[in-house]
Amino acid sequence: MNSNSSDLGPESLPRHIAIIMDGNGRWAKKRSLNRIKGHREGAESVRDIVRVCREIGIEVLTLYAFSTENWRRPTREISALMGLLKNFLKSELAEMMENGIRLNAIGQIERFPDDVLDVLREVMEATRKNQGMLLNLALSYGGRDEIVMAAAKIATEIKSGRLQPEEITKEVFSGYLYTHWMPEPDLLIRTSGEMRISNFLLWQIAYTEIFVTKTLWPDFRRAQLIQILRDYQERERRFGMTEEQIQKAN
Numbered sequence: 001m002n003s004n005s006s007d008l009g010p011e012s013l014p015r016h017i018a019i020i021m022d023g024n025g026r027w028a029k030k031r032s033l034n035r036i037k038g039h040r041e042g043a044e045s046v047r048d049i050v051r052v053c054r055e056i057g058i059e060v061l062t063l064y065a066f067s068t069e070n071w072r073r074p075t076r077e078i079s080a081l082m083g084l085l086k087n088f089l090k091s092e093l094a095e096m097m098e099n100g101i102r103l104n105a106i107g108q109i110e111r112f113p114d115d116v117l118d119v120l121r122e123v124m125e126a127t128r129k130n131q132g133m134l135l136n137l138a139l140s141y142g143g144r145d146e147i148v149m150a151a152a153k154i155a156t157e158i159k160s161g162r163l164q165p166e167e168i169t170k171e172v173f174s175g176y177l178y179t180h181w182m183p184e185p186d187l188l189i190r191t192s193g194e195m196r197i198s199n200f201l202l203w204q205i206a207y208t209e210i211f212v213t214k215t216l217w218p219d220f221r222r223a224q225l226i227q228i229l230r231d232y233q234e235r236e237r238r239f240g241m242t243e244e245q246i247q248k249a250n
């Protein structure tokens, strides 16, 4: 597979890539290893993919690192994931600064243990002014929760008279989501072959191109991403319009 990124035309690169990183457990099982080893190898894929995205000029990379449903996993696995996240944040800070990467988190991060939260907040603060790429981690994130949270905030605004019901539009609603200051994802990738959205960015992916690959997340590296980006560049995004309208607009 040709994994050279130099022939990717910058004109039709996605601004925002979102990834459902799935298959760490299956990767480990295939090798008769503990699931946690799969997550550890998965963290290496995170490092690689962040580097590639920064290199090719992606503006926002959103990674589904921990869903609200993931709290149901065995305590040992949850602790291992927290440890991996903390180590990742600590070990990558220098490289994030060097490469101008800003870290952000979306989700109910206050549910995280204090030690993880402290590191997360420190790295977000330290990288706040970086403008090279936004690395957006979805942590204790659920799409329905996000939409409910937005609706509740809007209800409060209306109750206090700061907003009128007739002023609610799609744009106004989007303004109450975690992602209100980011472009919507152009490309959503899910690894390990499952054809599900799993409560990820439900509002934001209305017009997103979806790619599902059978590759398990720990095996998903530069070459696989470049291949998907090539496929993406071949696709035509119509946003509900006809082919003729799109051609005229270009």
Ligand code: FPP
Pocket (backbone or CB within 6 Å): 021, 022, 023, 024, 025, 026, 027, 039, 040, 042, 043, 046, 063, 064, 065, 066, 070, 081, 084, 085, 088, 137, 192, 217
């Ligand atoms: C899905 O695999 C993956 C997760 C639930 C967590 C993703 C975490 C990482 C990639 C590692 C650490 C993250 C960062 C940001 C450093 P699964 O366990 O559901 O796999 P399975 O479906 O094969 O069991």
